Amino acid sequence: MGSTSSTLLKIPNAEVLMQETGFSPAHIIRLHDRFKALDKEGRGYLCPQDFGAIKELAMNPIGDRIIGAFFSPGKETVDFSTFVKILAHFRPVDKDRPKEPNSPEPINSRSNKLKFAFQLYDQDKDGKISRDELLKVLRAMLGMQVTEEQLESIADRTIQEADLDRDEAISFEEFRKSLEKVNIDHKMSIRFLR
Amino acid sequence: MERGAKEKNQHLYKPYSNGIIAKEPVSLEQEIQEMRRGGAEPEFDMSDIFYFCRRGVESIVDDEVTKRFTAEELESWNLLTRSNYNFHHISTRLTALWGVGVLIRYGILLPLRVTLAFTGVGLLVVLTSVVGLFPNGRIKNYLSDKVHLMCYRICVRALTAIITYHDSENKPKNGGICVANHTSPIDVIILASDGCYAMVGQVHGGLMGVIQRAMVKACPHIWFERSEVKDRHLVAKRLSDHVADESKLPILIFPEGTCINNTSVMMFKKGSFEIGCKVYPVAIKYDPRFGDAFWNSSKFGMVNYLLHMMSSWAIVCSVWYLPPMSRMEGEDAVQFANRVKAAIARKGGLADLLWDGGLKRGKVKEVFKEEQQKLYSKVLVGSSEDRSRS
Numbered sequence: 001m002g003s004t005s006s007t008l009l010k011i012p013n014a015e016v017l018m019q020e021t022g023f024s025p026a027h028i029i030r031l032h033d034r035f036k037a038l039d040k041e042g043r044g045y046l047c048p049q050d051f052g053a054i055k056e057l058a059m060n061p062i063g064d065r066i067i068g069a070f071f072s073p074g075k076e077t078v079d080f081s082t083f084v085k086i087l088a089h090f091r092p093v094d095k096d097r098p099k100e101p102n103s104p105e106p107i108n109s110r111s112n113k114l115k116f117a118f119q120l121y122d123q124d125k126d127g128k129i130s131r132d133e134l135l136k137v138l139r140a141m142l143g144m145q146v147t148e149e150q151l152e153s154i155a156d157r158t159i160q161e162a163d164l165d166r167d168e169a170i171s172f173e174e175f176r177k178s179l180e181k182v183n184i185d186h187k188m189s190i191r192f193l194r
Numbered sequence: 195m196e197r198g199a200k201e202k203n204q205h206l207y208k209p210y211s212n213g214i215i216a217k218e219p220v221s222l223e224q225e226i227q228e229m230r231r232g233g234a235e236p237e238f239d240m241s242d243i244f245y246f247c248r249r250g251v252e253s254i255v256d257d258e259v260t261k262r263f264t265a266e267e268l269e270s271w272n273l274l275t276r277s278n279y280n281f282h283h284i285s286t287r288l289t290a291l292w293g294v295g296v297l298i299r300y301g302i303l304l305p306l307r308v309t310l311a312f313t314g315v316g317l318l319v320v321l322t323s324v325v326g327l328f329p330n331g332r333i334k335n336y337l338s339d340k341v342h343l344m345c346y347r348i349c350v351r352a353l354t355a356i357i358t359y360h361d362s363e364n365k366p367k368n369g370g371i372c373v374a375n376h377t378s379p380i381d382v383i384i385l386a387s388d389g390c391y392a393m394v395g396q397v398h399g400g401l402m403g404v405i406q407r408a409m410v411k412a413c414p415h416i417w418f419e420r421s422e423v424k425d426r427h428l429v430a431k432r433l434s435d436h437v438a439d440e441s442k443l444p445i446l447i448f449p450e451g452t453c454i455n456n457t458s459v460m461m462f463k464k465g466s467f468e469i470g471c472k473v474y475p476v477a478i479k480y481d482p483r484f485g486d487a488f489w490n491s492s493k494f495g496m497v498n499y500l501l502h503m504m505s506s507w508a509i510v511c512s513v514w515y516l517p518p519m520s521r522m523e524g525e526d527a528v529q530f531a532n533r534v535k536a537a538i539a540r541k542g543g544l545a546d547l548l549w550d551g552g553l554k555r556g557k558v559k560e561v562f563k564e565e566q567q568k569l570y571s572k573v574l575v576g577s578s579e580d581r582s583r584s
Contacts, residue, residue, distance in 0.1 A: 031255070034255060034256070038254075051254065054253055054254060056249075056253035057250055057253045057254060058563070059563050059565075059566060060246055060249060060250045060253070060563075060566065061246055061563060061566055061567055061570070062243065062246045062247065062250065063250055066247060066250040066251060066254070087251065087254070087255065090248070090251055116247075117243060117244060117247060120243060120247060121240075121243070137243065141242070141243070141246065141567065141570055142567055142570060142571045143563070143564055143567030143568075143571070144564075144567075145567055145568055145570075145571035146571050158239075158240065162240065170240075175240060178240055179240060179241055182241045182244075184244075187241065187244040187245070187248065188244055188247065188248060189248075190248065190251060190252055190255065
């Protein structure tokens, strides 16, 4: 369909967004429509309740954490730019992008995807996943289906395996190391159509 | 145009893809097995969170429920602005064609249809009142049927609805309940122009109230006061009383409780399935290429909606009468409702969803989250039990 440029003009900072995130014009338009659909009151930004209205997300055991990932600490609203930039983490990795030495790392690099997942665990943002934080995530994913002891044993075993410097917590580097063999690109990517 | 539309109806409706992302239907177990392919047994791994994370973000970008409550997008444009979100100027010729379309639709078709509509409704009110004067008996029932059918058929013409009825041998009979999927208030007119039903609904004021009171004079319908609707036992009692009387017409009910956009069938409310009589399922599928019949009640009011309907090209739909079903031994109302729902969805080529239509306005129940947690724990804990045993 021609004339996508006229709709693109209505979106603020579209050019900049496309450059930073690597989304195509069609994707940006689609995401903008989605943003407007979620922003039911048409205020131009989203708040946690707008995300909470998505039924499938409310059903997700770690739904609250994912919603939290969109809001920077202290901020209560998400504008379209931030929305798109966070979603950009889930773009599949560009395999044939030339490695320019001075360009910043793309948002959807393997490392950034890992950082996104790391912050889902590390809620107090101190750079480490403590035993407590791990327990909280396990509790969220398993609910009442397992006993407290089972949870604790799973947590202890995980920390034992991943914690290399023996400080009873998992730093980002240890996290990255333990996931060396996992195909992050596949697991943390969403295939955008068109 | 009518003949052409009828022929096209023979094919199964193509499922329109509304999504902007490709969701892989991989289950939780499969994902986790894949991640462990290194040979180690399944136990918790830091990467397990990826599955939930990705599903969560996918639902932020595109979720199954919200898109059922907005009208379907068409892949190719049918010259109606309202069916295309990304409407922008493509070429002068197309705009000119669209302009001609507008002239025809609003200048010629609309006035004709409005006149017919008024005639149909007017006749309905007048004739049913006349029939009501007759004493109860066979003649009255016969006349009432004829009057209802005639008036509904005029209304059908008023909307230029081209309906193909399939499997008419399964048409609902007295002493049963007819259930169908709900897309718009027009569903009633479509079904009632082919058979006689007892309607169920709330008592309204104004024009609707006049129509309701007139209809009830000719044959028994079930109209509830607003206060009575809350009392489920009262509702159930009135319905079962009506059904027990063999001389009364089959009841027409839409168990979804709200209008869905005709790409899927949502959860059926179990009330009508508890009564314990024969259920006649009916599937209604509209062809969106000629005019989208879905009523988005949060966006458009009734009058607006009817105006849209009457200024579309036509309403083309198919109605399938399914063979009657009864509740089986050991089946509760919810399971029965789901069985009927699956049959309707299958016949009409619609997606069968377990979501509640009430989610249009309400919150998700905790029980769904628990389901997810149960699945995940089964994969983890179940397998570690195997290990400790061996």
